[in-house]
Amino acid sequence: EVQLLESGGGLVQPGGSLRLSCAASGFTFSSNAMSWVRQAPGKGLEWVSAISGSGGSTYYADSVKGRFTISRDNSKNTLSLQLNSLRAEDTAVYYCVKFTAATGTRFFDYWGQGALVTVSS
Amino acid sequence: DIQLTQSPSFLSTSVGDRVTITCRASQGISSYLAWYQQKPGKAPKLLIYGASTLQSGVPSRFSGSGSGTEFTLTISSLQPEDFATYYCQQLNSYPLTFGGGTKVEIK
Numbered sequence: 663e664v665q666l667l668e669s670g671g672g673l674v675q676p677g678g679s680l681r682l683s684c685a686a687s688g689f690t691f692s693s694n695a696m697s698w699v700r701q702a703p704g705k706g707l708e709w710v711s712a713i714s715g716s717g718g719s720t721y722y723a724d725s726v727k728g729r730f731t732i733s734r735d736n737s738k739n740t741l742s743l744q745l746n747s748l749r750a751e752d753t754a755v756y757y758c759v760k761f762t763a764a765t766g767t768r769f770f771d772y773w774g775q776g777a778l779v780t781v782s783s
Numbered sequence: 784d785i786q787l788t789q790s791p792s793f794l795s796t797s798v799g800d801r802v803t804i805t806c807r808a809s810q811g812i813s814s815y816l817a818w819y820q821q822k823p824g825k826a827p828k829l830l831i832y833g834a835s836t837l838q839s840g841v842p843s844r845f846s847g848s849g850s851g852t853e854f855t856l857t858i859s860s861l862q863p864e865d866f867a868t869y870y871c872q873q874l875n876s877y878p879l880t881f882g883g884g885t886k887v888e889i890k
Contacts, residue, residue, distance in 0.1 A: 769832035
C-alpha cells in the first residue's frame with residue numbers, strides 16, 4: 663500500500679524558514695518522480711514543485727522559484743521541501759504527491775494527508 | 784504558462800442527474816490532462832488520467848473525453864458521495880497547472 667506521510671508543518675513568521683518532509687513507502691521510491699502541491703485556505707490547488715526519480719531534474723512554480731528547494735534522499739525514501747523567505751501568501755496545506763510520468767502518460771496518483779504551513783506574525 | 788479554465792465553477796444539482804464539467808486549455812496539451820475529486824478536509828483523489836483513462840477503483844459512472852484544448856468530465860448519474868470539488872490538471876509542460884475547480888453541491 664502506497665503511503666505518503668508529511669511532517670514539518672507549523673507556524674512561522676514572515677521571512678522565516680521551514681522544512682517539510684515526506685516519508686514514502688509501498689512503492690519503488692527512486693523510480694518515481696515526486697511533487698508538492700499546495701492549497702491555501704478556501705482556495706484551489708496550486709502546483710509548487712517537482713523532482714525526477716534520480717533527483718537530477720527539478721521544477722518550480724514561478725511563485726516559489728528562488729525561495730523553495732525540493733530535494734530527495736532515495737536511500738531513506740524521503741522527499742523534502744525547504745521553504746525560505748516565507749510570505750503570508752505561502753500559508754497553505756502542502757501535499758506530497760507521487761508523480762507517475764511514463765511514456766505517453768502522466769498523473770498524480772497518490773497524495774499525502776497534507777501539512778499545514780501558516781505564515782503569520 | 785498554460786492556463787486551464789474550468790466551467791462552471793459551481794453546480795447545484797440532484798442525485799441521479801448527469802453532470803458535465805468542461806476544462807479548456809490556453810494551448811494544446813495533447814491528452815496530458817487529469818481530473819481529481821476533493822472532499823472537504825481531504826486530499827484530492829485521482830479520477831481520470833490521459834484525458835479519458837479511468838483510474839483503478841473509480842466507478843464507471845465517471846468518464847473523461849477530449850484532447851488538444853477542450854476536455855470534459857462527465858458523471859452519468861450523480862451519487863450522494865459525488866458531491867465534492869473537481870479539478871482538472873495539465874501535465875503537458877512545466878509549470879504544471881490546475882483549473883480553478885468546480886464545486887458540485889446538492890440542490
